[in-house]
Amino acid sequence: MTIARKLMLTMTAMGASAGQAQEAVPVAGQLHNAEAIAGFLQRLPDARMAPLSIIQIGDSHTAGDMITNGWRKAWQAEYGGAGRGASAVGRPYQGYLTWGVTARQSANWTVQAAFGRQRRADGPALGMTGFTQSARTAGATMTLSADSADFAFDRFSLCGLTGPDKGAVRVAMGDVAQDYSFAAEQTGAICYDTASPAPVMQVSITTQSERPVDLTSWESKHQGGGIILANMGVIGARLGHFARNDDAVLGVELRHARPDLLTIAFGTNEGFDPSLKIEDAEATLRAQILRIRRLLGYDVPVLLLGPPDAASSRPDVARPDMAETTTCGNGWAVPGNLARMRQMQMRVAQDMGLAFWDWQQAMGGPCSSSLWVAQGLQRGDHVHFSAEGGRRLGEALARDLDQARQSLGK
Structure with a gap:
């Protein structure tokens, strides 16, 4: 049988x-x-x-x-x-689902993926999420919002690719605003940490110039x-x-x-x-x-x-x-x-x-x-x-x- x-x-x-x-x-x-x-x-x-x-x-x-x-x-x-922890930046594809937090982004981002139709052989490097989001214009935005107080956060990390031509972003988190540059002599990656004195429900990212920005992951958590x-x-x-x-x-x-x-x-x-x-x-x-x-x-x-x-x-x-x-x-x-x-x-x-x-x-x-x-x-x-x-x-x-x-x- x-x-x-x-x-x-x-x-x-x-x-x-x-x-x-x-x-x-x-x-x-x-x-x-x-x-x-x-x-x-x-x-x-x-x-x-x-x-x-x-x-x-x-x-x-x-x-x-x-x-x-x-x-x-x-x-x-x-x-x-x-907290919610690390995830892919923004909304890398239609139907992207996250419990506890919600991501939004403006239209001027492009996606590189490890697999599928968004995969480009000559695209930017990928990190642990399998997605890289890229912008080549000033004023491109993304937000990450907690869906409830349980996922409010006072610590936020943003990781992206570095290189001689890279641009910068502004991270705004409650009363804290910080500019981070991804420009570096060598290509590679870096993760920046932002702290707020009190838990917040949302963080925003805005590109500061037309120089390329390639973001690979972000993380929200609380102390x-x-x-x-x-x-x-x-x-x-x-x-x-x-x-x-x-x-x-x-x-x-x-x-x-x-x-x-x-x-x-x-x-x-x-x-x-x-x-x-x-x-x-x-x-x-x-x-x-x-x-x-x-x-x-x-x-x-x-x-x-x-x-x-x-x-x-x-x-x-x-x-x-x-x-x-x-x-x-x-x-x-x-x-x-x-x-x-x-x-x-x-x-x-x-x-x-x-x-x-x-x-x-x-x-x-x-x-x-x-x-x-x-x-x-x-x-x-x-x-x-x-x-x-x-x-x-x-x-x-x-x-x-x-x-x-x-x-x-x-």
């Missing part, structure tokens, strides 16, 4: 016994090799006194901020919130303790696209952010590629972890999120010829390469000393996406999540991490 058939029979039996359809409830206990991030978990109870920073890089699941927002809200309620969870996602991206981010820029931004935990959440786009070369995906995963740690200058604890349960109705993507493919019924199947990606990530996590959260099993296993879709928790594409679905899974991840901390005796 296939895994999918077992799952369907189990759900049917449970639903019948309850007199109604089975509810999609996350399955607890999906964190593996928690010892790899024990040092980070040990510090959680003291986060209100010593803030902790988490950076997640990933694909559209991370860009959409559904799961990360569920995790963020759960932990900021439990351990205190230190004191709590959790910061920043999501750096690019729609459609694979981890290999992260390699396009410039070492010099990425290094400056990472060292400025100094994450206490790095979360890597790729695998869906790789798994939906029918011609996936798993050995290349593994080599990329290993190389990018080593690269990030080298640029940071310390062995940041790493948590891998395996790809969620997802399905395709296209045989060329699902690859029914592969033994790893699971048929779910109604024309949907979990691609065999998605299973191979998850297995590879688990193997690498064990080998490199990384923690691993099994997102697919947290949903209920292969073909569970059908139930999540039916209950409006996952989109009709059987890939992306609604806000409610993301909240449930983000909270489930937070609970698994908390349980691991308690089990480790911390």
Whole structure:
């Protein structure tokens, strides 16, 4: 009997016994090799006194901020919130979503991206967000506003590219206004910090001349303790696209952010590629972890999120010829390469000393996406999540991490 058939029979039996359809409830206990991030978990109870920073890089699941927002809200309620953290500057694409803060910008900015139609081979260098926003005129503006008092901030950071021809911006934050120049003898990157004596709800950036300004990330937070969870996602991206981010820029931004935990959440786009070369995906995963740690200058604890349960109705993507493919019924199947990606990530996590959260099993296993879709928790594409679905899974991840901390005796 296939895994999918077992799952369907189990759900049917449970639903019948309850007199109604089975509810999609996350399955607890999906964190593996928690010892790899024990040092980070040990510090959680003291986060209100010593803030902790988490950076997640990933694909559209991370860009959409559904799961990360569920995790963020759960932990900021439990351990205190230190702000929204770093993100891409402005609104790099239509439909860009951020929970807790809202960005706006004038029309005279252009975008360079690590992936997709906004990608230009001759475009400006990229940093950790995978987006660079450029202006070549005076008076180009951007604003970042807190959506509520919970995300008011008194610390703001702005990172951008440096070089001999670069221009300057004015940062206005409450009663504080400061001009920052990106002109430098050598090309590279720099991050500027602005502080306000009292929390503010908005900061604005204005270019000061026609000299080029290229901004790569910004960060809002407040002085004191709590959790910061920043999501750096690019729609459609694979981890290999992260390699396009410039070492010099990425290094400056990472060292400025100094994450206490790095979360890597790729695998869906790789798994939906029918011609996936798993050995290349593994080599990329290993190389990018080593690269990030080298640029940071310390062995940041790493948590891998395996790809969620997802399905395709296209045989060329699902690859029914592969033994790893699971048929779910109604024309949907979990691609065999998605299973191979998850297995590879688990193997690498064990080998490199990384923690691993099994997102697919947290949903209920292969073909569970059908139930999540039916209950409006996952989109009709059987890939992306609604806000409610993301909240449930983000909270489930937070609970698994908390349980691991308690089990480790911390």
